[in-house]
Amino acid sequence: MEKSFDSQDKIKDAKIIFVVGGPGSGKGTQCERIVAKYGYTHLSSGDLLRAEVASGSDRGKQLQAIMQKGELVPLDTVLDMIKDAMIAKADVSKGFLIDGYPREVKQGEEFEKKIGKPCLLLYVDAKSETMVKRLLKRGETSGRSDDNEETIKKRLDLYYKATEPVIAFYESRGIVKKVDSELPVDEVFVQVSQAIDSLK
Ligand SMILES: Nc1ccn([C@@H]2O[C@H](COP(=O)(O)OP(=O)(O)OP(=O)(O)O)[C@@H](O)[C@H]2O)c(=O)n1
Numbered sequence: 001m002e003k004s005f006d007s008q009d010k011i012k013d014a015k016i017i018f019v020v021g022g023p024g025s026g027k028g029t030q031c032e033r034i035v036a037k038y039g040y041t042h043l044s045s046g047d048l049l050r051a052e053v054a055s056g057s058d059r060g061k062q063l064q065a066i067m068q069k070g071e072l073v074p075l076d077t078v079l080d081m082i083k084d085a086m087i088a089k090a091d092v093s094k095g096f097l098i099d100g101y102p103r104e105v106k107q108g109e110e111f112e113k114k115i116g117k118p119c120l121l122l123y124v125d126a127k128s129e130t131m132v133k134r135l136l137k138r139g140e141t142s143g144r145s146d147d148n149e150e151t152i153k154k155r156l157d158l159y160y161k162a163t164e165p166v167i168a169f170y171e172s173r174g175i176v177k178k179v180d181s182e183l184p185v186d187e188v189f190v191q192v193s194q195a196i197d198s199l200k
């Protein structure tokens with residue numbers, strides 16, 4: 001008990017950035033650039049889940065079935081994974097990029113209760129046709145079982161239904177910065193850099 005309080009303490013004051021956008025909008029691509037320029041720690045909730053699937057564990061098998069359908073895995077599962085990953089990096093991290101989370105308002109609320117408040121929500125915006133095109137292209141090489149036409153459609157629907165309200169929720173708090181991910185990667189990153197530089 002004592003120990004878990006200690007480790008939680010380590011991330012209490014961490015700089016936290018939520019990176020939110022539709023599937024294939026370019027979140028991972030921009031996060032890679034941010035890591036290179038600012039040295040933040042990138043935690044993709046999807047990557048953490050895929051690592052669990054790759055481990056072949058029973059839990060991984062359950063996750064795989066959910067992700068294959070484009071549905072959301074139980075909130076606590078993802079949140080615990082993110083929290084453990086943050087604690088593991090707390091001593092060396094200048095800040096955390098939480099990519100692909102929160103997927104719904106409730107996930108944001110739980111994150112704040114258990115971990116802390118974000119100082120910025122980076123909203124990576126692209127048109128749905130653009131996202132579909134990018135995901136189909138990525139699917140040619142990604143090996144991701146959810147990068148297929150049917151699952152992409154479900155992921156997009158769920159994004160508009162569950163995740164867009166997350167953006168509105170944080171708009172009201174004044175911490176949303178939207179970047180236009182229709183532009184070439186370098187130009188998107190100029191906007192991303194401005195958003196990060198404006199943090200104190
Ligand atoms: N917080 C999260 C993150 C991911 N997932 C599950 O993991 C899948 C893949 O997530 P992710 O890698 O974040 O996918 P996308 O946002 O669609 O795009 P990406 O690489 O493509 O970021 C989701 O469809 C969902 O089933 C989830 O349930 N909850």
Ligand SMILES: Nc1nc2c(ncn2[C@@H]2O[C@H](COP(=O)(O)OP(=O)(O)O)[C@@H](O)[C@H]2O)c(=O)[nH]1
Nearest residue numbers: 023024025026027028029134138181183184185
């Ligand atoms: N043209 C263009 N392609 C991009 C851009 N950002 C990402 N992509 C491509 O779109 C696909 C999805 O990007 P990714 O970063 O994985 O998106 P995520 O699903 O939001 O994490 C990848 O194949 C990228 O190479 C961009 O700004 N412009």
Ligand SMILES: [Mg+2]
Nearest residue numbers: 027028044046
């Ligand atoms: Mg990604």
